[in-house]
Amino acid sequence: MIRLTRPVLDDVEARAVRDVLATGMLVQGEQVQGFENDVATWLSAHSRAGGAVHTVAVANGTAALELCLLAAGVGPADEVLVPAVTWPSPGNAVAIHGAIPVLVDVELDTFNIDSLRIHEHVTSRTTAVIAIDQFGVPADAPALRRALGSLTIIEDAACALGSSLGEVACGLLGDLGTYSFHPRKVITTGEGGMVITRDVRHAEAVRALRNHGQTSPGVFAGAGPNERMTEIQGAIGRVQMTRLEQILSSRRAMADEMRRAVRLHWQQAPAGARVNHQTLGFVLPEPSHGTRAAARAAVVAALRSDGIEAGALSHGLHRLPQFARLTVNSERHFPVADLVADGGIAVPLHPGMTATDVAVVIDGLRRHAAWAIGRSVTVP
DSSP, X not given: OBOSOOOOOOHHHHHHHHHHHHHTOOBSSHHHHHHHHHHHHHHHHTOOOOSOOEEEEESOHHHHHHHHHHHTTOOTTXXXXXXXXXXXXXXXXXXXXXXXXXXXXXXXXXXXXXXXXGGGGOOTTEEEEEEEOGGGOOOOHHHHHHHHXXXXXXXXXXXXXXXXXXXXXXXXXXXXXXXXXXXXXXXXXXSOEEEEESOHHHHHHHHHHTBTTEEETTEEOSOOXXXXXXXXXXXXXXXXXHHHHHHHHHHHHHHHHHHHHSOSEEOOOOTTEEOOOSSEEEEOOOOSSSOHHHHHHHHHHHHHHTTBOOEEOOOBGGGSHHHHTSHHHHTSOOHHHHHHHHHEEEEOOOTTOOHHHHHHHHHHHHHHTGGGTTOOOOOO
């Protein structure tokens, strides 16, 4: 089976873990600080935007979002704009803090939050937007800023380490940014996440919050959770950062080859973007018979029968009970989110794939999605 994704790990990471175990220091020490520094250094070298980059490693990507919301002062009954297509984490992070996730439909080509219509959802209670770089494709942060003015932009760059927009690295496009280091991401620490910002006040707030609210050992500025990263994760992350450029190059080359070879409705990027291709996905057009969801199930099953681990692309949050029951969401329609949720397909893409694997995926798409090739996708 050609796996949908697979992390790049070998004996170097194993040695790094053994070295940490030998020290007996297992939580938030030199390795975590080193990992933070490595990411900050890489971002500074690969981003045109000036100013210091502050990075704060945390337990996972969802924790990073929760800490950003706290640092931004989002509280009960505040409204936070969230794309209607995504893994549930951003909406859940808003909801569990007592705020209201207000869903916004996405763009047909980028699958990102619709920056042209987002102003329609702003009310006097709106305090922030979570702008997701969907599957590594940068959200149009400049357009969001024009539409939202001074409202806080939290960039969920969980999938977007290595992507950029206008020569500004993803993670630095908003007021606060987040990365995830889950095994499906471009680099991994097993679990793990990071908050990225140029605002030292936000950075200091997140550093305290992740460690029980401590500003220094034994000095508590307020209540905070335990969202620290382990030294084991930090050590793995430092090794992974040495592989980042090679991983990005491999992903881009394979994605370009597959996209050129098969003319499907692949996810697109805004002008001036450079994409890491964390996930390679497309949306099926409307089939001549049956539903889009049924057609997607048939294509995925056929690909899997040929040893290609394809799968559904993402979730429509407007269909999940914790968001659908909110009046602000239940009274609206999300036509593009429906298209992506029903017809989106992710296909294998990772550096462990061989040239033969890429050829197999291309051949499988040509045979099993032949009816969709060359056809446009339109909103009903």
